[in-house]
Amino acid sequence: MSVTAAPGFVAAGVAAGIKASGNPDLSLVATADGKPVAAAGVFTRNKMTAAPVITTRAHLEATAGHAVAVVLNSGNANAATGQQGIDDAEAMCAAVATELGVDASQVLVCSTGLIGIPMPIDVIKAGIPSVVAARSADGGQAAATAIMTTDTVAKQVVIDGGGFVVGGMAKGAAMLSPNMATMLAVLTTDAAATPEQLKAALVYGVADSFNALDVDGCTSTNDTVLLLASGLAGSVDEAALNDAVARACASLAAQMCADAEGATKVVRMTVTGAASDEEALLGARYVSRSNLVKCSWYGCDPYWGRIASDLGSCGIDFDPSKFSVSYGGITVCRGAIDADHDAAAVASHMAGRNLEIVADLGLGTGTATILTNDLSHAYIDENMGTS
Amino acid sequence: MSVTAAPGFVAAGVAAGIKASGNPDLSLVATADGKPVAAAGVFTRNKMTAAPVITTRAHLEATAGHAVAVVLNSGNANAATGQQGIDDAEAMCAAVATELGVDASQVLVCSTGLIGIPMPIDVIKAGIPSVVAARSADGGQAAATAIMTTDTVAKQVVIDGGGFVVGGMAKGAAMLSPNMATMLAVLTTDAAATPEQLKAALVYGVADSFNALDVDGCTSTNDTVLLLASGLAGSVDEAALNDAVARACASLAAQMCADAEGATKVVRMTVTGAASDEEALLGARYVSRSNLVKCSWYGCDPYWGRIASDLGSCGIDFDPSKFSVSYGGITVCRGAIDADHDAAAVASHMAGRNLEIVADLGLGTGTATILTNDLSHAYIDENMGTS
Known part of the structure; x- marks a missing residue:
């Protein structure tokens, strides 16, 4: 339980072969019913913006803030990869969309790992059917594990908002500095909320958490925090949603700091x-x-x-x-x-x-x-x- | 030869007992004839200004840019020491002035070493007669050695300005970042120049040298670069003076970078x-x-x-x-x-x-x-x- 703690979401993580180590490296979070839900994101302010950030922003704009799934990989950041990188990010979304029978714009994408290396896109595309097939309500742990790079532990959180749940997962162990705190995170909730309300909750939530985390002053190219809302718990008080999202972000930020590269304090x-x-x-x-x-x-x-x-x-x-x-x-x-x-x-x-x-x-x-x-x-x- | 390369200057360095190691820790640069000469300084912009910087600024102001001597110690920065620190810096100048038979305002002072520890002023005062007595035209090396802290080599320079000489010494191995590059340096020249001309030459000289050096982004509390001119070589072209001072600063900055703490590149x-x-x-x-x-x-x-x-x-x-x-x-x-x-x-x-x-x-x-x-x-x- 973590990113799948909120009813209405499934997740999975598999080893697709992107990492030479053979460790899990391809991750998926999706709605359980394959229908789009409200979604929002906050992103790195680095002008050296990675292709998945560009692609995810464009997809959220095209759908007016809705998504069915997020596909994430570790082992390659798809940053400093030029037009080919954009094409590869779009290809990742399209491959997931084909499996789920949805439009590619309804899939968001995050990547983390090496900068400046072309994506092994054939390897990733070959792995997508298996990660989609593996999705389940029990898949949160596997999804959180498959986005780890130099992280030594998976970062997960579940917050009881009082009648609704916020769950999430994150990765990050260096290049950690706002804005954003350098990292990937996917949060889900069963609260019903508009994309605007989700965006407001994220902006509120990251301020004193990820944006108050500073490990090495280095802001990365791929920072992304996404929040998807299934709506299964119905409408909730906006302040309660903001608070629960903020608590989830704070927990994940603290977990990142505790696992920062080489840190003893x-x-x-x-x-x-x-x-x-x-x-x-x-x-x-x-x-x-x-x-x-x-x-x-x-x-x-x-x-x-x-x-x-x-x-x-x-x-x-x-x-x-x-x-x-x-x-x-x-x-x-x-x-x-x-x-x-x-x-x-x-x-x-x-x-x-x-x-x-x-x-x-x-x-x-x-x-x-x-x-x-x-x-x-x-x-x-x-x-x-x-x- | 270094800070005494220019005719008209003497220097010395002794072990006064400030450093527990027993290494040389008290240094002097003075005019050979004990008469005041034109002098100028540039200093740290850190608002946590160390006592010797405050004292040296005040003395240069009181004398309208003239000095007979500079006393320097390593092993204690006399920084974060409050009013007692100012009193100790003044006491160092007064002790040197007594030995040389000049006014205390004609003596400048620099300190480098630990921050926040009261000066062992009795030890320093006890050492001053010996460092003054040891001064000679051959004392440049000893003076440069006695200002070292974590430096592994003494930093010295001699520049032939064409009819005049600029010599100098410096220390610095960490907390190196403008403005200033964190460090102490004393330069001397036999060129004849006004305090204003010396200040202009220093400002020109530090811009692309000490102020273009960045080892760890940390600006210290004690940065000081002083330039004294004996005038024995007579008037010189201002551009030539600026150029020679800039070359001396560039050499010392490069020496500091090469000896930066732990650096392999x-x-x-x-x-x-x-x-x-x-x-x-x-x-x-x-x-x-x-x-x-x-x-x-x-x-x-x-x-x-x-x-x-x-x-x-x-x-x-x-x-x-x-x-x-x-x-x-x-x-x-x-x-x-x-x-x-x-x-x-x-x-x-x-x-x-x-x-x-x-x-x-x-x-x-x-x-x-x-x-x-x-x-x-x-x-x-x-x-x-x-x-």
């Missing part, structure tokens, strides 16, 4: 007391991307001087005399000078997997939190080669 | 064909700070897809159909798709220490180059703890 980096929320967000993001700070976290070293230096240089309002930092609620710096503190308690917090760090600028009411992680040897190992 | 990352020089610079800097790209370089992997993705997401004008990338002059991507190329020749270039990478946006005449490096396991080792 999950860090909630909060900036408070900024002149505005925008300045707080700029500061929190800047610190979260600082390799020197990230190395400190990996080394369990509460070296707040680097956080002070980053916040002083990132362009936001900053006054050393008003600046303080706490690790796990223990203030280690006040007025930008060392504050007497319980070093053993700080060391104990730093040794844990979850760090809570607050830098207070003492200037206003602006606040923001970025979900991030440390920089480890394993991140380098993972990314020394094409992956 | 020195990379000239050029963006051409941008809509403007500003957009080219934004793009080149964005790619130079991308951990995924830097890991590729470490792994000798010409994974241009990550460069395309970064340039597509950094906010500048970008059109995939016009985009190309070359490694060592060999085009590997054209129109944002893979270009037929000699993979063995590219592999050979990537295996070298010096990489030349050009990303062409195909949109205009804007161009910029950033001097940068790769991200290695050793960078993490270096920065896991307080350093």
Whole structure:
């Protein structure tokens, strides 16, 4: 149960042979009855837009926000592949549409994996009948597994909205930075909603989840979050739908951060007391991307001087005399000078997997939190080669 | 010979006991005759400004751009140290001034090392008579050595300006990013020049050197570049002075990049064909700070897809159909798709220490180059703890 938790959806995942490893690499989410339902998406803002993003956007526009199925593959991002890439993305949709007896525009497509390599389209087309045939209400786990790349665990979520369900799956372990947080996610719900309501729920839901996740400052070419609504639970309160979608997104984002490439720490980096929320967000993001700070976290070293230096240089309002930092609620710096503190308690917090760090600028009411992680040897190992 | 290459200057470096290792840590550059000369400086733009920067700025203002000496220490940055830090920086200047029989405002001060730790001011004051006594025209090497922190080699330069000399020394191995490139540098010349001319020469000289160096995107609290002119060579052509200072800065910047923490590659990352020089610079800097790209370089992997993705997401004008990338002059991507190329020749270039990478946006005449490096396991080792 996950992306198929909401009544009205089926899913499947198979090994089609795209990955040399032979691991599952072709995934499908579809309506159980093969009828189109309301659908919406949010996408990467990277101008180096991958072919499946271009294709999915066009299909949602052609259908005024409706879809029967989403086909996803891992092992190849179909990015930086030119017109051939568009043709291949369309071919994936058409092949699924043929199996389901629907129009190709009613099928959406997502790809993740290597950039700049032509799609093995014959392999994918050969695999599509089997993934379509395998679809079932029990197929959520298999679908979530087949979209993994360097992920070590499948990311899934089920949220009880009170009379309706939001379920979902996601992948993402690096190139994780808004906007979007770099990733693929498919969410489903049995709530009845228009495409506009689904889009509003997604925009609301990604703001404090995927768009507040920053692993390495790198925004990818393929980010896509899709939400399909079967409507089987009937109309629901819009606020309740927004909230359930937001909770699903938050859970998937946290799962991605916890599985980030090489990460040994999950860090909630909060900036408070900024002149505005925008300045707080700029500061929190800047610190979260600082390799020197990230190395400190990996080394369990509460070296707040680097956080002070980053916040002083990132362009936001900053006054050393008003600046303080706490690790796990223990203030280690006040007025930008060392504050007497319980070093053993700080060391104990730093040794844990979850760090809570607050830098207070003492200037206003602006606040923001970025979900991030440390920089480890394993991140380098993972990314020394094409992956 | 280096910072003492220009007639009229003496220097020294001693181990005063600031560093626990016992390595040299206290450095002096002074006029040979103890008389003030024209001087100018450029400094970090970090609002978390370290005490020695505040003090040196104030002294240059008080003297209308004149100085007798610069005292520098490694092992402690005197940053995030509050009013006590200012008092300590003033005390360092006063102690040198007493030994030289000049006013404290005629002494400039630079510090580099740990942030947030009070200065061991008694240790420093105890060392000052010995570093002043040791000053000589042969003291350049010792002075350059005593400002090293994680540097593995001393950085020195001598430029023949044609009738005059520019000499200099610098330190810097991480937290290297404009503005300034994070570092300390002291330059001297025997050219005769006003403080205003020296400032103009410095501003010109740092633009394409220290300010075009980006190792880790982290701007430090203590960046300072100082230029003192003894005037013994008489008046010189202003353009010649600017050029010689720029060449000295470029040499020191290249030495810093080559000694960057953990670096195995020195990379000239050029963006051409941008809509403007500003957009080219934004793009080149964005790619130079991308951990995924830097890991590729470490792994000798010409994974241009990550460069395309970064340039597509950094906010500048970008059109995939016009985009190309070359490694060592060999085009590997054209129109944002893979270009037929000699993979063995590219592999050979990537295996070298010096990489030349050009990303062409195909949109205009804007161009910029950033001097940068790769991200290695050793960078993490270096920065896991307080350093």
